[in-house]
Amino acid sequence: MNKIIYLDAAASALKPESVIRAEMDFLQNSYANAGRGICARAAAVDDMIARARADVARFINARPDQIVFTSGTTDGMNRIVHIINDRACGAGIKNKTVMVSDLDHHSARLPFELLCDSDMCKFVLCPMDEKYNLMCSGLPRADVFVITAMSNVIGTPQDVAGLVAAARKKNPDVITVVDAAQYVVHNEIDVQKWDCDFMCFSAHKIGADTGLGIMYIKNPERWGAPDKFGGGMISKITGSAVEHNAIFQWENAPAKFEAGTLPLTQIIGLPAAIDYLSANRPNLDLIKYLYDRLSKNPRIRVITPRDSALFTFFAPGMHVLDLGALVGARGLCLRVGNMCASWIHKVLGVDGSARVSVGPWNTIDDVQHAADIIESVVK
Structure with missing residues (x-):
């Protein structure tokens, strides 16, 4: 053969071997659930998850509370649509304008396109030049702007910071969403310089395991109810258990966006992948x-x-x-x-x-x- x-x-x-070793060591010697126990082993896993979150935050120049673990870029982009469409926070996108581009991956554009197909919002296209670069000049006004930082076909990095700034000149309240799945492999990310509202990438693209992604949220407390519901994201419920109008008090971010058990093994291997990629682009x-x-x-x-x-x-x-x-x-x-x-x-x-x-x-x-x-x- x-x-x-x-x-x-x-x-x-x-x-990388370092990722495989980190995951195997966790599974063989340290496994327990996170956020669910008070025994020493469970507490140790809580610390591992916290350190991994902090490593991701440093990797993109963010705060740990701005880092939400997802199952991947596709999951993150779909969740962002639901988060910003939440009526409770007054930022629903009904009758709003969403700007996309022809560089977009299906996972970046389809979640918004399905909303537009149901007449909830309308599309405009970000202009491209003859080299398939997104243009900062001539941007139409938009309420939501989906930016592909690097096309998985063309492979050239886009001026994310310039695009965000240009969109904000047209609408200071525009919500900017960045798909960084390809960009993160070849370039350093600084979300402070980008000044985007949301950003997503997948762990498996950078040498970590499948089933794990990162969703960055610039202002996590701005958004009302989370988009998924389950264990670990509610701190208090008031009212009778049988009442339909019970009042929920959400945990602070990122916990309120991380319902259920996290992909623990994948998260444990992520810091090793970040270290390896940073030294071996x-x-x-x-x-x-x-x-x-x-x-x-x-x-x-x-x-x-x-x-x-x-x-x-x-x-x-x-x-x-x-x-x-x-x-x-x-x-x-x-x-x-x-x-x-x-x-x-x-x-x-x-x-x-x-x-x-x-x-x-x-x-x-x-x-x-x-x-x-x-x-x-x-x-």
Whole structure:
């Protein structure tokens, strides 16, 4: 069998040994539930979760109480829609304008689009330039602005701080929501500089485990009732147990947004992933190598610029699923399809594309071999 070359880091990162060790040690030696007990082991797990939350906060220059653990970016984006649509806090988005862009992943745009389909709000598009960068000039006025910090197809970082500032000039009360799932892998995040209201990313993209995400909330106490309900997020209930009009007193953030048992094992492994990524960002010179070599091939059309974090392409006359199957049979793992980003593919005029993405584990030998395989398949 051919050696497997994993060049699909943008879909999910391989796990560093330090993350695996941290999770295994927790499961074998320290496991207990968090926030549910007063024994020494349970208290120790509470401390582990608190330290992990603090590590995430430092990673993005936030406060620990602004960090909410979710199951991933998709979960976070859906929850944000419900949080800001809560009538109790007076910030419902009925009859409001939501600005999105053609760079958006389905998970960033669909939750808002479904609301718009039910006539609750309307859409406007953020303008893009000829290089598929979101433009700060000419922004329409919006009440909610969804910003993709880095497209999972184009792979270039966007000027999030500039976009937020430009949107606030049109509407000082605009709610800004940032999808940082791809951006966080290659760039440092400073939410203070971005000045966004919400931001999400997934742990598995940065080398931690699946089933865990981060939702940053700039002003967690601004929002009224949480969007999920269960154990650990209510501090007091007044009224009879059988009354329907009982009054709930929520815990302070982030607890009021974290109903039920957290993904403990994944959270315990997260600090190790953050440390590893901070010291071992993906080598984007490998992407430049692919660009310099394959952009010269007349059978290949390259979508991404040379300085992208991704190498995205297609071969005219060959379906991308066929391309993916052929390179996969030769041991090359890359992503093919619409990348759950249909809108940018419509702009590009293609049904789908093939994407190469590198992680800290990849070497020049990997991309040289990948280029050999791709060239042999498209000739």
